[in-house]
Amino acid sequence: MDPYLLGLRLEGRRVVVVGGGAVASRRIPALLDAGADVLLVSPKVAASLEDLAAAGRIRWEPRGYRPGDCAGAWLVCACTDDPEVNAAVAAAAEAQRTWYVRADDAGASAAWTPASGRAGDVRIGVLSVDPKRGDPRHSAAIRDAVLAGLQSGQLSARHGRRHPAGVAIIGGGPGDPGLITVRGRQLLAEADVVLTDRLAPRSLLDELRDDVEIIDAGKIPYGRAMAQEHINAALVGHAQAGRFVARLKGGDPFVFGRGAEEVLACLRAGVPVTVVPGVTSAVGVPASAWVPVTHRGVAQEFHVVSVHVAPGDERSTVNWELLGGSTGTLVLLMAVERIGAVADELLRYGRSPDTPVSVIADGTLPTQRTINSTLEQVESCVAEEGIRPPAIVVVGDVVSVAAEITELMRHVTA
Ligand SMILES: C[S@@+](CC[C@H](N)C(=O)[O-])C[C@H]1O[C@@H](n2cnc3c(N)ncnc32)[C@H](O)[C@@H]1O
Numbered sequence: 001m002d003p004y005l006l007g008l009r010l011e012g013r014r015v016v017v018v019g020g021g022a023v024a025s026r027r028i029p030a031l032l033d034a035g036a037d038v039l040l041v042s043p044k045v046a047a048s049l050e051d052l053a054a055a056g057r058i059r060w061e062p063r064g065y066r067p068g069d070c071a072g073a074w075l076v077c078a079c080t081d082d083p084e085v086n087a088a089v090a091a092a093a094e095a096q097r098t099w100y101v102r103a104d105d106a107g108a109s110a111a112w113t114p115a116s117g118r119a120g121d122v123r124i125g126v127l128s129v130d131p132k133r134g135d136p137r138h139s140a141a142i143r144d145a146v147l148a149g150l151q152s153g154q155l156s157a158r159h160g161r162r163h164p165a166g167v168a169i170i171g172g173g174p175g176d177p178g179l180i181t182v183r184g185r186q187l188l189a190e191a192d193v194v195l196t197d198r199l200a201p202r203s204l205l206d207e208l209r210d211d212v213e214i215i216d217a218g219k220i221p222y223g224r225a226m227a228q229e230h231i232n233a234a235l236v237g238h239a240q241a242g243r244f245v246a247r248l249k250g251g252d253p254f255v256f257g258r259g260a261e262e263v264l265a266c267l268r269a270g271v272p273v274t275v276v277p278g279v280t281s282a283v284g285v286p287a288s289a290w291v292p293v294t295h296r297g298v299a300q301e302f303h304v305v306s307v308h309v310a311p312g313d314e315r316s317t318v319n320w321e322l323l324g325g326s327t328g329t330l331v332l333l334m335a336v337e338r339i340g341a342v343a344d345e346l347l348r349y350g351r352s353p354d355t356p357v358s359v360i361a362d363g364t365l366p367t368q369r370t371i372n373s374t375l376e377q378v379e380s381c382v383a384e385e386g387i388r389p390p391a392i393v394v395v396g397d398v399v400s401v402a403a404e405i406t407e408l409m410r411h412v413t414a
Contacts, residue, residue, distance in 0.1 A: 002129050003112055008075065011035030016073040018065045018089045019080035020045025023103040027077055027113070032057055041069050042080070065089055075111075076100040103227075115139040119150035120186050125352030151185045152207050164190055167235050167245045167266050169259050171202040171278015174285050176364035180204065191246035193238045196233060199250030199281075199390055206255040213243075228258060232265035239271040250279040256306045256333055272314040280304075280332045285392040289370045290409075293329050298397050301328035309336035311345040315397040324349020329396035337390045340379035346395065351375055356399035361391040372399060 006015060015031050017024050020042030028049060031038050038058040038286070045060060053060035062071075065085050066399050069092075070076050070292060076093040078086035078100060093342030094110065102109040111211030115136070124137040124146055149155030168187040178186075180201055186193065187202060191212060198218035205214055217231050231247075236332035238245045253259025253275055266273035282304040286293055293302040303323060309315045323330055324346045335342055347353060353376035360370045373381040375395065 003127055004251070005102055005114070005125060005127065007123070007125075008034070010074065012037055013074040013077045014039060014072050014286030015077065015079045016070050016301045017079060018042065018069065018085065019078065019103070019273055020060075021079065022046065023079040024077070027079065028052065028058060030116075035077075039069075039073075039347060041065055046386055049185050054288045062092075067092060070096060070100075071104045072096060077103070079103040083278050094172070095323065097358065117143050117147045119147050120190070122150070123409055151190075152189060153183055153414055154207065163273050164244045165239070165242075166274070168274050168276060169247045169262055170249065171257075171259075171280075172197075172204070172248050173279040174251055174281040174288070174364045175199065175201055175362070176288075177201045177203045179279050179364060181278065181286060184278065187274075187276060188248060190244060190247045192243035194246045194248055195234060196239060196248045198246040199248050201250075204248070205405060213226060213238075217247075226302075228261060232262055234261060235266060236269040236271050238264070240269070241254040249278070250281065251284070252278040254392050255280040255282060255304070256308075281363060281390070281392055282333060285360050286331065286394050286398075286402075288364045288368065289360045290405040291358055291359060291360070291394050293331060293394070293396055295398050298401060299327070299329045302327070302331055304331045304333070305335075307338050307342055310338040310341045312341070320345040321349045324351050327396075329394060329398050332393040334389070335393045336387060336389045337384060339382050342393075343375050343378055346375060353394070354396060356397060356403075358394045358402065359391050359401045361387050361389070363390075363392060372403070 011034065013036060015036040016039045017028060018041045020040055024040065025046045025048050028038055028040065040053070040058050040060045041063065043062055043064055052058045067087065070089065076089060076098055078089035080086055083104055086104050090100050090102050090108060095211050097113045100109065101111050101113055106112060112127055114127045116123060116125040124143060126143045128139050129138065146155065152225065164187070170187060172184065193213045193215065194208065195206065195215045195217045196205065208214070215234060235245055235247060247262060249257050249259060251257060259275060263275060283293055294300065305318055305323065311318065311320045327367040332342060353374060355375040357373050357375055357378045358370060358380055359378065360368065362368045369387065371381055371385050371387060
């Protein structure tokens with residue numbers, strides 16, 4: 001017989017899990033997401049489950065299974081690696097007419113756990129009708145394909161459900177389309193209008209439906225300040241006309257991205273707005289070149305600095321004296337054209353001339369380029385190599401860690 005699919009509403013209901021190994025570690029977080037009152041019975045448990053018990057999120061009885069443990073349960077999961085114990089748990093659940101899942105024997109289970117996942121406001125579940133013979137990876141692969149389709153918008157669920165309203169300010173990550181968040185991608189797929197920035201992951205726009213209006217905010221004229229006013233007006237105007245607007249930005253919207261200005265403009269106009277954080281280029285781009293912004297024993301702090309105006313410029317609010325005197329990693333954005341002035345300032349305030357510097361242009365994109373230099377040499381190096389924005393400049397000893405990683409990488413073949 002085919003199984004009968006149900007969605008169990010477990011909030012506040014007792015679920016007994018017997019066994020605290022790998023299977024329980026996978027099942028329990030999902031049970032907690034559903035609000036279940038989890039009782040875990042196992043002499044030893046995985047570290048993640050111990051943490052959940054210590055945080056009071058589950059009750060853990062650190063002992064073996066005993067008859068009577070399933071009393072009061074709505075659902076029982078037998079997850080030990082001992083078939084005899086699992087059989088005893090299953091028999092107890094069966095006797096009291098409680099649904100039970102046996103991790104070791106699908107054929108002896110009263111219920112099966114589907115491969116499941118969530119996309120927006122739907123949860124999907126996929127069950128092989130014969131998990132005794134079927135490959136569980138098959139169900140998982142179908143689940144992944146459906147989720148990926150919903151997330152990219154290739155599988156559209158637009159009809160018959162609530163259409164989102166207002167504006168979503170979405171951090172698109174540093175450029176590689178794979179580095180947007182799942183939530184960002186879902187909201188992008190639902191948009192009627194997309195306002196995109198120059199540094200946003202534009203290849204994602206290709207996946208949008210033909211009827212989605214795409215506005216290139218980078219092409220809005222009138223200079224920087226005015227352009228922002230026009231962007232704000234466009235966000236508000238489209239949303240007030242009943243369209244769901246995605247504002248696709250590079251990196252994280254709140255890191256030198258003027259995202260909060262857009263949020264304020266929407267709220268002042270009474271337009272509902274949401275923000276989806278993104279992978280900021282300040283951290284993601286160094287990582288893409290193997291530069292860790294912190295490293296034990298090397299750098300305990302990192303400073304992210306906008307150099308859209310040079311040191312000494314009256315509009316600059318950066319304390320270069322403090323940065324020159326610190327030993328932390330410096331991550332400089334919008335610095336390429338002013339790198340000479342920055343290096344002079346850092347040297348003046350105490351950084352050593354041979355401090356390692358990495359400049360990473362077009363980070364995470366196929367055109368990514370990295371040059372390594374020192375504080376003393378970086379200006380001429382950038383000029384000689386013809387490095388152009390967008391680029392991230394990293395100053396500090398963490399750059400040497402990247403050198404060590406890349407050297408080791410040469411000996412490790414995939
Ligand atoms: C106006 S800021 C926006 C930062 C963005 N909100 C973020 O969180 O990454 C633009 C600067 O970010 C840096 N940047 C953004 N994307 C980059 C990339 N793919 N490679 C290198 N630098 C990048 C450059 O320094 C660029 O001049």
